Structures are given as C-alpha cells and as structure tokens.
Amino acid sequence: xxxxxxxxxxxxxxxxxxxxxxxxxxxxxxxxxxxxxxxxxxxxxxxxxxxxxxxxxxxxxxxxxxxxxxxxxxxxxxxxxxxxxxxxxxxxxxxxxxxxxxxxxxxxxxxxxxxxxxxxxxxxxxxxxxxxxxxxxxxxxxxxxxxxxxxxxxxxxxxxxxxxxxxxxxxxxxxxxxxxxxxxxxxxxxxxxxxxxxxxxxxxxxxxxxxxxxxxxxxxxxxxxxxxxxxxxxxxxxxxxxxxxxxxxxxxxxxxxxxxxxxxxxxxxxxxxxxxxxxxxxxxxxxxxxxxxxxxxxxxxxxxxxxxxxxxxxxxxxxxxxxxxxxxxxxxxxxxxxxxxxxxxxxxxxxxxxxxxxxxxxxxxxxxxxxxxxxxxxxxxxxxxxxxxxxxxxxxxxxxxxxxxxxxx
Ligand SMILES: Nc1nc2c(c(=O)[nH]1)N[C@H]1C(S)=C(S)[C@@H](COP(=O)(O)O)O[C@H]1N2
Ligand SMILES: [Mo]
Numbered sequence: 462x463x464x465x466x467x468x469x470x471x472x473x474x475x476x477x478x479x480x481x482x483x484x485x486x487x488x489x490x491x492x493x494x495x496x497x498x499x500x501x502x503x504x505x506x507x508x509x510x511x512x513x514x515x516x517x518x519x520x521x522x523x524x525x526x527x528x529x530x531x532x533x534x535x536x537x538x539x540x541x542x543x544x545x546x547x548x549x550x551x552x553x554x555x556x557x558x559x560x561x562x563x564x565x566x567x568x569x570x571x572x573x574x575x576x577x578x579x580x581x582x583x584x585x586x587x588x589x590x591x592x593x594x595x596x597x598x599x600x601x602x603x604x605x606x607x608x609x610x611x612x613x614x615x616x617x618x619x620x621x622x623x624x625x626x627x628x629x630x631x632x633x634x635x636x637x638x639x640x641x642x643x644x645x646x647x648x649x650x651x652x653x654x655x656x657x658x659x660x661x662x663x664x665x666x667x668x669x670x671x672x673x674x675x676x677x678x679x680x681x682x683x684x685x686x687x688x689x690x691x692x693x694x695x696x697x698x699x700x701x702x703x704x705x706x707x708x709x710x711x712x713x714x715x716x717x718x719x720x721x722x723x724x725x726x727x728x729x730x731x732x733x734x735x736x737x738x739x740x741x742x743x744x745x746x747x748x749x750x751x752x753x754x755x756x757x758x759x760x761x762x763x764x765x766x767x768x769x770x771x772x773x774x775x776x777x778x779x780x781x782x783x784x785x786x787x788x789x790x791x792x793x794x795x796x797x798x799x800x801x802x803x804x805x806x807x808x809x810x811x812x813x814x815x816x817x818x819x820x821x822x823x824x825x826x827x828x829x830x831x832x833x834x835x836x837x838x839x840x841x842x843x844x845x846x847x848x849x850x851x852x853x854x855x856x857x858x859x860x861x862x863x864x865x866x867x868x869x870x
Contacts, residue, residue: 474786475731475745478822482743513789514591515604517674523596523603523690524676526641530634530696531675538675543634543696545672548680549573550664552620555630555703562702563621574616576680579664582611589667590660590686590801592816593749597689597717600728600858602749605818607670607800608684610663614653617702625704631683633696644711645692645719647685649702660686660801664697670794686816687722687752689857718856723816725751725847726859727758727783727837735867739827742866746837747820748785750813751859754842758783758821762866765832774850775836775861783823783837788812828868835864 524531530543539547551573552566566572589609595602617629630646647662655661665684666673673679678695685692691712710719729746736742748758761778769777788809796807802814813819825835838861839847848859 474820475822478784478786479743479824482824513605514607514669514793517668517671517677520594520604520677521601522676524695525643526636528636530636541634542698543675543680545576545680548576550681550697550700552616552700552702555701555705558704560622560626560702560704561624563623565620579611579666579681582615586611586615588612588660588663588801589797591814592684592686593818594690594693595723595749597691597857600860602818603690606668608663608665609667610665610684612661612663613683614661616664616700617652620702622702626702628703628705629700630703630709631694631697631700633694634698642711643694644709645694646708646710647692670797689723716855718853721856723749723751724857724859725749725753725755725839725841727821727839729835729837729862729864732835732864733866735869738830738868738870741827742825743822744825744835745820745822747818748813748839749818750815753845753847754815755813755819755839756842756844757840758785758837759840760823760825760835760837762825762828762833762835765834775838776846778836781823783821785813786820786822830869833866833868835866836861
C-alpha cells in the first residue's frame with residue numbers, strides 16, 4: 462500500500478531529525494497517533510499518502526464528464542482519438558475573435574498533429590519537470606508528478622501565426638456534448654516565454670517516465686507548471702488561438718480566481734493530541750512550495766486562554782523555525798538527465814524545489830498542563846508570512862491550521 466510507503470518515507474526522514482534532537486521516542490509515538498487518529502487533521506488539509514512521486518493510479522482524480530472520458534472502453538477511446546495511435550490535435554483560430562494563421566492544423570485538411578509528430582517534436586524539444594498537481598478548491602495534493610512533454614509554443618509555431626494572437630484557449634474530449642466542455646486559457650506571452658526560470662507550458666505525454674494513463678488525461682494533457690489543476694486540461698483535443706483579451710476558462714464560471722498561481726503554505730501530518738507536562742513535542746508535516754518560493758516553515762503552540770485579541774492571522778503567535786527536511790533519497794525511479802530542477806547527477810539543484818512539496822519537522826519545548834493550539838505557517842522566499850490574509854477564498858486553498866493539543870499528566 463502506498464500509504465504505508467509514504468509513512469515509511471516520512472518516518473525515515475523525521476527519525477533522523479528527531480534522533481539529533483534527542484526525542485526519538487516522541488517521533489515514533491506521534492507518527493503512530495496521527496496515523497490512527499486522522500480526525501485531528503482538518504478534512505481539507507490532509508496529505509496524499511504516496512512516495513515523493515505519486516504512482517499514476519494513486520493520484521486523486523478530479524474529472525468531469527458523463528461518462529468520464531477515461532472510463533470509456535478501449536474500442537470507443539480508439540474511435541474518438543483517445544489512444545496514442547488515434548490521437549489528433551487541432552490547432553485553429555477562434556471563430557469569434559480569430560487570430561490570423563497561415564497553417565491551422567485541422568482534421569478536415571488532414572494537417573492535425575498526431576502522436577507520432579508530437580514525439581518527433583519531443584526528440585528535440587522535450588522537457589520534464591516536477592510539479593504537485595493540486596486543485597484550487599482542495600487543500601490536499603492530488604499527486605506529485607514528474608511531467609514530460611513538448612512546449613506548447615513549438616506546436617503553435619507550426620500554425621505560422623501572423624497577427625491578432627493575444628490568448629490561447631484549449632479543451633479536451635467531452636463526449637461531443639458542449640455542456641461538458643472543460644476549457645482553460647492562458648495569455649500567449651506565458652506560452653511563448655518562461656518567466657523567472659519556470660518550466661514551459663507543455664503538451665504532456667509522460668508522467669514519472671511512463672506514458673500518461675487515460676485517468677491522468679492521456680494520451681496528451683496540457684500541464685501548466687505554476688497553475689492549479691484546472692489549467693492542466695486532460696484528453697486534449699483542441700488548442701484555439703484567439704484575439705480575445707481576457708480569460709474564458711470554465712473554472713471562472715464557479716467564482717474561481719483563474720489567474721492565481723500555486724500558493725505557499727504548510728500543513729501538519731503528525732501532531733500528538735495529548736502530551737505530558739514538560740515533555741518536548743515532536744511535530745512534522747509537509748509544505749507546498751508555491752510561486753513565491755519557500756524560505757522557512759514555522760510552528761507555534763499557544764495556550765488557548767492566552768490567544769491575543771485582534772490577531773486574526775496569528776502574526777503574534779510565538780513562531781519558531783521548523784527544519785525543512787533534506788530531499789528524499791528515493792525518488793521511485795531514476796531522474797533522467799536534463800530534468801528541470803535537477804543537476805547532472807540527478808540531485809535537486811535547490812531544495813526545496815518550487816512548485817513541489819517538501820517535508821518538515823520540529824520539536825517544541827515542554828509546557829505546563831493546559832489546553833493548547835498548534836499551528837504551522839511558511840515564510841516565502843521574499844520574507845512574507847504565508848498564507849497571507851486572503852479576502853477571496855477562491856484563489857487557491859491556503860490556510861493556517863489550528864490543531865488542539867492537550868497537555869496533562
Ligand atoms: N478535460 C478535463 N481536464 C481536466 C479536468 C476535467 O474535468 N476535464 N479537471 C481539471 C481539474 S479541476 C483538476 S484539479 C485537474 C486534476 O488532475 P488529476 O485528475 O490528474 O489529478 O485536472 C483538470 N483537467
Ligand atoms: Mo480542480
């Protein structure tokens with residue numbers, strides 16, 4: 462079971478830390494506690510139990526469609542172009558606000574891009590990068606992946622765009638029912654360039670070194686490195702080049718902020734529900750490293766009766782630095798050369814890596830008896846405490862958890 466593997470990994474990582482801190486026994490018991498008492502975790506902030514890179518079948522699935530496109534029998538998937546042999550991508554001008562293209566790629570003219578042509582582009586242009594797939598509306602990561610594919614711009618260039626190209630939108634197979642279409646969009650600038658060392662937006666066909674499965678959006682899905690899951694459209698069939706100046710994402714219809722990049726925040730995995738007075742408290746968890754980067758994870762434990770007034774964002778909590786644990790030794794497979802974020806020997810060039818998850822642990826000093834609350838937060842690479850107060854909750858889940866700890870003899 463991958464849940465087991467994940468805990469073994471997390472336990473191994475934290476064991477070394479707690480051993481140095483002289484509280485090995487506590488680490489062991491608190492991990493057992495968190496496992497047997499998952500209810501101490503706020504429901505939306507759980508972690509996906511998996512090794513660092515999540516196997517395909519262990520991802521959480523966020524898919525719309527009746528029937529779900531990945532549940533179609535193989536014969537039907539062949540028919541509708543959802544296999545590697547039959548996949549075709551149309552890259553066309555928007556009819557409402559057309560970009561001017563010399564050579565649109567269409568089925569009608571037999572110029573649509575097939576899988577073989579995509580792989581041929583991949584021989585020269587393929588990139589791969591690590592990224593956590595996570596839904597704007599859920600706290601829990603859906604899975605950590607090493608995503609591989611061809612930069613979308615390489616395919617856009619094939620159409621020889623001349624003029625009026627401000628935005629790109631795209632959608633996948635949707636049972637030929639317009640009501641089921643799930644569409645996302647990007648400004649063309651993000652597709653043509655990669656700001657701040659971000660990996661490119663890709664047409665993805667491999668996950669963790671294997672062909673992308675139907676469940677994960679295969680044969681080809683879009684993957685937008687810094688974005689929430691809804692920008693990474695599965696079962697991709699159409700890329701539409703438009704002169705529209707604004708987003709037209711399906712996700713915008715549900716009051717979501719569709720331009721909001723991945724947030725930085727910390728969540729706990731292992732916090733003891735009860736501790737003896739004076740006994741040091743071992744805690745651990747993971748952090749999502751969003752666009753803003755991650756400099757620190759901080760933890761605090763506060764006596765409930767001592768919670769200061771007028772401090773809704775816990776700025777006055779007694780924060781202490783946790784330790785961000787070293788990169789995993791086991792990735793589940795060999796990291797191929799020239800993987801974004803990794804050096805020539807297959808080790809991460811920086812740690813933690815942006816747009817991924819990292820583990821952390823801390824030991825809080827022993828305290829007198831009482832009812833306390835544990836919290837964790839992050840400090841981003843610019844020195845800002847995260848999550849920051851967000852008046853709009855639909856810009857990506859990020860919250861400071863409050864977890865009760867009872868200290869008694
Ligand atoms: N075609 C299509 N693509 C889609 C979706 C969908 O319903 N249909 N769901 C999106 C949403 S909201 C999320 S969070 C991610 C989830 O990716 P996963 O199922 O691989 O974990 O896929 C995105 N891509
Ligand atoms: Mo989502």
